[in-house]
Amino acid sequence: MQYLVSVIDDKSNPGSTDRQPDISAFNERLIADGYWVFAGGLADTTTATVIDNRGEQPVFSDGPFVESKEYLAGVWVWEAPDLDVALELATEASKICDRKIEVRPFQ
Numbered sequence: 001m002q003y004l005v006s007v008i009d010d011k012s013n014p015g016s017t018d019r020q021p022d023i024s025a026f027n028e029r030l031i032a033d034g035y036w037v038f039a040g041g042l043a044d045t046t047t048a049t050v051i052d053n054r055g056e057q058p059v060f061s062d063g064p065f066v067e068s069k070e071y072l073a074g075v076w077v078w079e080a081p082d083l084d085v086a087l088e089l090a091t092e093a094s095k096i097c098d099r100k101i102e103v104r105p106f107q
Contacts, residue, residue, distance in 0.1 A: 003106065006101065007076075037078060050065045
């Protein structure tokens with residue numbers, strides 16, 4: 001089963017910025033153990049564009065789709081045998097990257 005693992009940062013209490021070496025080592029282990037599918041960090045929310053094309057004309061808006069102190073800072077996609085394994089990895093990931101982690105299975 002695949003899981004979307006979202007890294008959540010907080011503008012009022014951001015995670016440490018010196019975690020990249022530890023995150024890279026964790027990613028290497030995910031690759032070696034066969035859990036890695038994809039990962040990437042996201043640019044600041046000020047670079048976001050929201051497109052709403054549900055009406056007669058598309059509407060483009062600058063910024064994130066919701067205003068919040070918390071925001072999506074990056075994602076992993078993992079392949080894990082079950083939710084317990086994904087949650088165990090996410091617990092470790094939260095400590096390593098010093099941020100909250102949300103785990104959601106793909107349907």
